[in-house]
Amino acid sequence: MTNSLEDLARADVILLTGTNTIENHPVIAQMIKTAVLSGGTKLIVVDPRDISMARYAAVYLRPRPGTDVAWLNGMARLILAEGLADEKFIESRTEDFEELKRAVDAYTPELVQKITGIPHADLKKAARLYASAPSAAIYYAMGITQHTTGTDNVKAVANLAMLTGNIGRQGTGVNPLRGQNNVQGACDMGALPNVFPGYQPVSDDGARRKFEKAWGVKLPGEPGLTVLEMMNAAARGDIRAMYIVGENPVLTDPDSSHVVEALEKLDLLIVQDIFLTETAKLADVVLPGVASVEKEGTFTNTERLVQRSRKAVEPPGETRSDMDIVIDLSNRIGYKQSYSGPDKVMEEMASLTPSYAGISFGRLARGGIRWPCPDKKHRGTRILHAKEFTRGKGRFHPVEYIEPAELPDREYPFILTTGRMLYHYHTGSMTRRSRALAEYISDGWAEINPRDAKRLGIREGAPIRLSSRRGSVETKAKLSARSPEGVVFMSFHFAEQAVNRLTNPAMDKDGKIPEFKISAVKIDPVSST
Amino acid sequence: MAGISIKVNGRSVSAYPGTSVLEAARKIGIEIPTLCHHPELAPTGYCGVCVVEDLGSGRLITACDTPADHGMDISTDSPRVTEARRRILSLILSDHPETCVICEKGNACRLRELSSNLGLAFTSAQRLGHLRGVVDANPFIHRDLSKCIGCQLCVRACREIQGAEAVEFTWTGLKGRPLVTGDQEMSGSACELCGLCVSLCPVGALIEKPTAHTGVEEQSVSVICPYCGVGCTLSVRVRDNEVIGVQAGVPGSVNGPSLCVKGRYGLGYVQHGERLTKPLVREGDELVEASWDEALDKVAEGFKKTMKTHGTDSVGILASAKATNEENYLLQKFARAVIGTNNVDHCARL
CATH class of the missing domain: 3.10.20.740 (Ubiquitin-like (UB roll))
Known part of the structure; x- marks a missing residue:
């Protein structure tokens, strides 16, 4: 997030898109809902599913899945046409504005309505509301990013914020909501194939030399492979050994049967987890880790806030923390290292990572700190890009609407879109083992529009089969107008109906994110005999 | 000013x-x-x-x-204040069941605390029998509205803090009671089962079911919630090395008094019987228990062999969006410095 949660309620307008916030980030949803109910904030919701948050919206737009660049460009065009752009901000803070202007010019309200299904008048209402607010913030999540055009979608979002000068001030910003308690931290720490901690590129000679000196070894300068690329390389036989810590790709990655094939082909698969997950079952060696309530450490939340988490209970049996295991393994392989505790690991990391340089366990004991925090006196950064962007001037990146990789056709006439539900989480390895949650909702369903269901002769709760070009799953139908006609929604929490057997592994070419939000499927009733 | x-x-x-x-x-x-x-x-x-x-x-x-x-x-x-307060409390008590001994709220009950501070006993007022059915509709919340004192904290919190407006106060006078809006089942309403109302109820009218009858904690420890990326602080109640419940309200936390249904009721997995407690090593189709030395040597030898035969880029490592910053730092260092590959990623995209 460019901004912090503290200034969320300062926004006069919040534009929520591609985030089912009430179910995926309930406590942020609570902040947004109370801001709206208090009368201080107006809400625009843009989502193909009529999510509960739409009930709080002053304007609700319902685009067809996968058409985000079209409506975002259309809004930019309307803002320009109505003279609502922030010319001072564009002039002093940005570049390549002319390119943006040219690119969005084709996105007339008529064309946008044709592509997205959003009525002209509604788009105009949203554009006016967003652009005329003194402070307007955009919040988004995987509904924007999990597309083959995910990077383009984010660029189009950023264009809108820059066009209206809604960046670098309280109550504004471009704010992605991160979905896991330390996904921000894992990225910050360089658990990515192209960067060291603090997003210092591995290909940068200076950065590499710094880490080589600190770690006392020669380091590779070519970026490595992303998750899905690793799976493909494993299937080809180029990756021969994998070490998977606290992840369950058999259920989370698209096209599961391909993932299982790839993992089975490995010479060596090591899985470190707290449960014998679907992925761990395929492993050659399974190492038992400890749960987060059983260890000391820090996590970084969606607003870049680094916080300490304390050890509440002793871990069971012979389990060992990830930290302990990794250090032991390094020593056995021949790279000697030791730390007296996680605080010392953070000390080493901070000494090599400018954005975390001023953060330490000692300081965090008195409360969380938002990075960048360049030195020990710095109090952290609530709002990014306040005076200038990381690269100096903010650059408009013109983007064009491109169709999703796999559209419905006669054989597979429905769009399948996937996500989470409020009561469960990711592959269910934790929530399905927590009694109250598991008791409340014990299995999944496919949410289907009642009109589609009627046409197919499917009743509430009826067993159905969803099939794509990659596989099929059986589930039950939940009739709800939350899903628009032609769209069916499933969560990926339930191994018995692993929806990722169906999903399309097509990826965004830059972000390498799979298109979970759009796969073509067909739906058949299953006879109960 | x-x-x-x-x-x-x-x-x-x-x-x-x-x-x-x-x-x-x-x-x-x-x-x-x-x-x-x-x-x-x-x-x-x-x-x-x-x-x-x-x-x-x-x-x-x-x-x-x-x-x-x-x-x-x-x-x-002043004497007038004390007298008025005693009277007000007596009236509330006259419509409150005398079931303190078995009430889950126990000594955490505000009504009980205030009454005993003022030396009030149940018998001091004429009893009003307003018994209402116990609602036991879901695995999270137990509602016994015969204990409701009409303070409306639940209704107000659901509206003013949670923004859900799932509870409303219906009827007037002695009949007044909070109901799920439209008197529906909680599961079909706007209720998100966040548990805020339960945490604020001063008496035993709303009780957390998953943690009922677990006793009083020995200590509370601040833990960052293991679920989504909001970074809520859970005040984890611990007794006999077990998690017996979760509370919000840690000063300076992102979430203040709020939590969601997963943060408040979703830590049961920590003590689940299926937790892995020993390393496992594959023997044919079976995964069998092994010692740490055996397992880690096998891993180290396996890595060394793969690196030697197929090069360092034949190894891939997935770190974890569930592990701490320190662990992720060590995992990417392991990939880069120990193995010698940049093939390290995690599920940021999934």
Whole structure:
């Protein structure tokens, strides 16, 4: 997030898109809902599913899945046409504005309505509301990013914020909501194939030399492979050994049967987890880790806030923390290292990572700190890009609407879109083992529009089969107008109906994110005999 | 802004205009008892327990929703105040079941605490029998509205803090009670089962089911929630090395008094019987228990062999969005410095 949660309620307008916030980030949803109910904030919701948050919206737009660049460009065009752009901000803070202007010019309200299904008048209402607010913030999540055009979608979002000068001030910003308690931290720490901690590129000679000196070894300068690329390389036989810590790709990655094939082909698969997950079952060696309530450490939340988490209970049996295991393994392989505790690991990391340089366990004991925090006196950064962007001037990146990789056709006439539900989480390895949650909702369903269901002769709760070009799953139908006609929604929490057997592994070419939000499927009733 | 000054129990206190008598008194360490008050909610004066006397005018006023006025002389414990407070509490008690011994709220009950502070017993008032059915509709919340004292903290919190408006107060007078809006089942309503109302209920009308009958914690430990990326602080209640419950409200936390259904009720997995407790090593189709030495040597030898035969880039490592920063740092260092590959990623995209 460019901004912090503290200034969320300062926004006069919040534009929520591609985030089912009430179910995926309930406590942020609570902040947004109370801001709206208090009368201080107006809400625009843009989502193909009529999510509960739409009930709080002053304007609700319902685009067809996968058409985000079209409506975002259309809004930019309307803002320009109505003279609502922030010319001072564009002039002093940005570049390549002319390119943006040219690119969005084709996105007339008529064309946008044709592509997205959003009525002209509604788009105009949203554009006016967003652009005329003194402070307007955009919040988004995987509904924007999990597309083959995910990077383009984010660029189009950023264009809108820059066009209206809604960046670098309280109550504004471009704010992605991160979905896991330390996904921000894992990225910050360089658990990515192209960067060291603090997003210092591995290909940068200076950065590499710094880490080589600190770690006392020669380091590779070519970026490595992303998750899905690793799976493909494993299937080809180029990756021969994998070490998977606290992840369950058999259920989370698209096209599961391909993932299982790839993992089975490995010479060596090591899985470190707290449960014998679907992925761990395929492993050659399974190492038992400890749960987060059983260890000391820090996590970084969606607003870049680094916080300490304390050890509440002793871990069971012979389990060992990830930290302990990794250090032991390094020593056995021949790279000697030791730390007296996680605080010392953070000390080493901070000494090599400018954005975390001023953060330490000692300081965090008195409360969380938002990075960048360049030195020990710095109090952290609530709002990014306040005076200038990381690269100096903010650059408009013109983007064009491109169709999703796999559209419905006669054989597979429905769009399948996937996500989470409020009561469960990711592959269910934790929530399905927590009694109250598991008791409340014990299995999944496919949410289907009642009109589609009627046409197919499917009743509430009826067993159905969803099939794509990659596989099929059986589930039950939940009739709800939350899903628009032609769209069916499933969560990926339930191994018995692993929806990722169906999903399309097509990826965004830059972000390498799979298109979970759009796969073509067909739906058949299953006879109960 | 010019400050104002009032006297509470003979001591002077200055405050900003708009400060309530309750807040002004608290500033100098004088606690006025309350039942329906919560610092995050607009004051209402519903319960009347915070009654104080304005010695200047002789009026009895509710301290939570009366703004301090310059020159006020307030008594929080005059005989008239004590008598009024006893009367108010007696009336509440007359419509409250005498089931304290087996009530899950136990000594955490505010009504019980205030009554015993004032030396009140149940028998001091004429009993009113307003029994209402116990609602046991879901695995999270147990509702026993015969214990409801009508403070409306649940209704107000659901509206003002949670923004869900899932509960409303229906009927009037003695029949009044909070209901899920439209008197529906919780599961079909706007209720998100966040548990905020339960955590604020001053009596035993709303009880957390998953943690009922687990006793009192030995300590509470601040843990960052293991689920989404909001970074809520869970105050984890621990007894006998077990997690017996979760509370919000840790000062300085992102979430304040709020949590979601997963954060509040979703830590059961920690003690689940299927936790892995020993390393496992594959023997044919089976995964069998092994010692750490055996397992880690096998891993180290396997890595060394793969690196030697197929090169360092034949190894791939997935770190974890569930592990700590320190662990992720070590995992990417392991990939880069120990193995010699940049093939390290995690599920940021999934």
